[in-house]
Amino acid sequence: MKTRTPKIAGSWYPASAAAIEAMLPDEPAGPVLPHPAAIVVPHAGYAYSAAVAAAAWSRLPAEEYERVVILAPSHCVAMRRSFSVEPAADVATPFGTVSFPEDLHDALAALPGARFVPAAHPDEHAVDIQLPLVKKYLPHCAVGALVAGEWNARVPEDAALLRSFAEGFRKILDNKTLVVVSSDFTHYGRSFGYLPFRDNVQERLAALDGEMIEALSQNDSLAWSDALARTGATVCGASPLHLLLAALPEGARFGKLAYATSGEKTRDWSHVVSYAALAVFADWTAPLKAAPAAEAPPGALSGAAGAALVRIARRSLRAAVAGETAEEEPLPADIGRELASCRGAFVTLTEDGDLRGCIGRILSDESVGKVVREMAAAAALEDPRFPPVRPDELDALEVEVSVLTEPKGVAGPEDIVLGRDGILLGKRGRRAVFLPQVAPEQGWDLETTLSQLSRKAGLPPDAWKSGASFQTFQAQIFR
Numbered sequence: 179m180k181t182r183t184p185k186i187a188g189s190w191y192p193a194s195a196a197a198i199e200a201m202l203p204d205e206p207a208g209p210v211l212p213h214p215a216a217i218v219v220p221h222a223g224y225a226y227s228a229a230v231a232a233a234a235w236s237r238l239p240a241e242e243y244e245r246v247v248i249l250a251p252s253h254c255v256a257m258r259r260s261f262s263v264e265p266a267a268d269v270a271t272p273f274g275t276v277s278f279p280e281d282l283h284d285a286l287a288a289l290p291g292a293r294f295v296p297a298a299h300p301d302e303h304a305v306d307i308q309l310p311l312v313k314k315y316l317p318h319c320a321v322g323a324l325v326a327g328e329w330n331a332r333v334p335e336d337a338a339l340l341r342s343f344a345e346g347f348r349k350i351l352d353n354k355t356l357v358v359v360s361s362d363f364t365h366y367g368r369s370f371g372y373l374p375f376r377d378n379v380q381e382r383l384a385a386l387d388g389e390m391i392e393a394l395s396q397n398d399s400l401a402w403s404d405a406l407a408r409t410g411a412t413v414c415g416a417s418p419l420h421l422l423l424a425a426l427p428e429g430a431r432f433g434k435l436a437y438a439t440s441g442e443k444t445r446d447w448s449h450v451v452s453y454a455a456l457a458v459f460a461d462w463t464a465p466l467k468a469a470p471a472a473e474a475p476p477g478a479l480s481g482a483a484g485a486a487l488v489r490i491a492r493r494s495l496r497a498a499v500a501g502e503t504a505e506e507e508p509l510p511a512d513i514g515r516e517l518a519s520c521r522g523a524f525v526t527l528t529e530d531g532d533l534r535g536c537i538g539r540i541l542s543d544e545s546v547g548k549v550v551r552e553m554a555a556a557a558a559l560e561d562p563r564f565p566p567v568r569p570d571e572l573d574a575l576e577v578e579v580s581v582l583t584e585p586k587g588v589a590g591p592e593d594i595v596l597g598r599d600g601i602l603l604g605k606r607g608r609r610a611v612f613l614p615q616v617a618p619e620q621g622w623d624l625e626t627t628l629s630q631l632s633r634k635a636g637l638p639p640d641a642w643k644s645g646a647s648f649q650t651f652q653a654q655i656f657r
Contacts, residue, residue: 181268181275184306191224191310195272198224198310207233207436213242215430215460216357216422218394218415219311220453221250221304226440227362227453233436234455235315243356245282246312248323249418250304250360255297256531257327258619259336259657261421262295263287264305264323273313282322285350290342295530298325304360304415316356327531329420330618331399331470332407332597335655340399341469344424351425351462359422361415363387367449371626372412379447383439386411387452394456395432399423400470407596410623422458428467430460479546479581483516484656487579490547491525491554495577498555499567517547522582524613524653525553527567527575534575535561540585540602540611540651550579579656580613585649591642596624599650603631603642610635614653 187193192201201224217234220227252262266283269276286292299305305323312321329336351357364387366372366379375382390413393405402423406416413419434456441450479487486509497504509517523546524538535557542549554577558567567575585602588594594601600614610631617627629639632646 181270183270184309185301186303186306187272189223190303190307191228191272193272195314198228198272198314201225201228202232203229203236206236208237210239211237211457212459213239213353214356214457215353215426215462216359216458218359218361218419218454218456218458219308220362220455221307221360221415222362222440222451222453224307226443226451230436230438230453230455231311234457235311237435237457238315238356240316242354243316243319244354246316246319246321246356246358247282247286247350248305248308248321248358248360249421250302250323250325251415251417252298252302252325252327253304253414254301255295255327256619257293257295257298257325258528258531258615259327259329259339260291260293261324261326262298263292264299264325269306269309271310271313273310274317276309276313277320278322279320282320282350286322286324289346291339292324295325297530308358308360312358319356326417326421328619328621329417330597330615331403331420331424332595333615333618333655335657337399337470340420340424343421344466347421347425348462348466353462355462357422357425359415359418361413361419363390363411363413363452363454365412365414365451369449370412372410374410379450380439380441383441383450383452384437387437387454391432391434391454391456394419394423397423397426397428397430397432397467398470403597407617407623410626412621426458426460426467427462427464429464430458433457433459477519477583478654479516480513483513484579484581484654486513486517487523487547487550487581488577488656491550491577491579494551494554495527495558495567495575496572498558499569499572504551504555518545520544521546521549522584523549523553524580524582525550525557526578526580527557528578529571529574529576534571535564535567537561538580540582546581576657580615580653581656583652585651588648588650590648591624591628594624594648594650596622596627598652600653601627601631602649602651603628603635603646604649605635605637605641605646608635608637615655
């Protein structure tokens with residue numbers, strides 16, 4: 179099997195074992211832990227994070243594990259509601275070679291949500307930063323890894339796929355497998371676009387991270403999604419943590435082992451990243467916990483009707499690009515009745531995670547089937563932000579159909595639930611809309627979302643704070 183060397187060797191961590199050893203504590207950070215099922219450890223450069231990571235790695239009962247599965251975030255490629263599996267290859271580290279066997283790779287690649295995205299791997303440090311530590315502390319373990327895109331358990335489609343992922347993932351896991359979530363915690367500062375406070379940064383950052391660790395410790399995907407939406411906290415491993423929470427059994431316990439920030443080294447509290455090491459105690463052979471009750475919007479369409487809408491959108495897209503009129507698909511009577519309802523809808527086109535077109539109607543007095551047919555053609559040819567879709571792009575495009583509920587007025591921003599609600603803002607005759615999935619995909623908190631929505635309406639970014647009206651709606655998303 180081909181062997182590769184991480185690009186970050188010699189930069190994010192030293193190229194020699196002796197130099198890495200000098201950055202790690204001489205003794206374990208405490209007694210051996212009672213067989214964690216998972217650990218959460220940082221992925222910053224070792225100069226900042228090695229001591230925190232070692233607080234978990236050094237306390238593992240090494241002889242009790244045979245495999246490590248790393249869940250890492252994607253820093254290079256946007257992958258909505260999906261993940262890409264690290265290719266099978268031996269990896270050279272300063273402590274020796276780490277094996278990524280093909281059987282473990284293939285098992286991960288068969289999970290719901292998996293799709294191979296080549297660009298997600300060559301420059302992704304969140305996997306490679308863990309490998310020297312794997313080889314030092316668990317030298318006999320084989321490794322598999324996946325790089326996760328964005329998830330939000332408040333979105334019903336996300337919740338359903340997370341559940342399917344968890345059911346498949348648990349068939350791979352046993353109590354000789356350690357799951358490693360590679361995640362830094364809050365990224366604070368103007369360069370990160372996150373300034374929730376400007377004074378007493380060290381103390382308030384620690385309090386914020388404590389709040390996020392507490393939310394994570396509830397072992398509840400909805401609580402984690404709500405904490406991210408409420409605080410806007412820039413936890414870069416939020417998505418792989420969603421995968422972990424989906425897979426854990428009832429009664430899993432979280433323990434904090436260490437915490438630090440880059441500010442303690444740099445003394446620069448205007449630009450800070452925080453790091454935590456956590457241990458998760460659970461039995462991978464225990465049943466999955468009950469699936470969270472993500473809310474379906476009122477009047478929800480059936481899955482079969484949603485699948486029909488995606489086919490309609492795809493057929494219309496291809497016909498429009500070819501300069502033709504799409505033929506209507508014969509549908510079973512029950513699905514035809516569902517698609518005859520008058521509903522607003524948007525069609526979104528993406529290519530390798532990047533937006534390629536999005537057009538829709540908030541309200542419509544036409545059938546949702548007809549709206550989707552028309553909006554698919556418009557998204558391909560009429561979105562003013564993009565050139566028309568070319569025939570050679572069609573096979574690479576992903577089609578997403580959002581079927582909307584009727585907008586309802588709300589008193590103010592405090593009534594908006596990010597991830598659940600789409601938002602229609604109006605002020606001085608100007609209006610703008612965001613679909614429910616926009617804020618989670620961008621990692622925005624509520625204030626950032628409303629500022630961006632104000633800009634979209636051609637208003638100052640703080641226009642939402644007074645004199646604006648708000649309506650919310652929900653969406654069913656089919657892909």
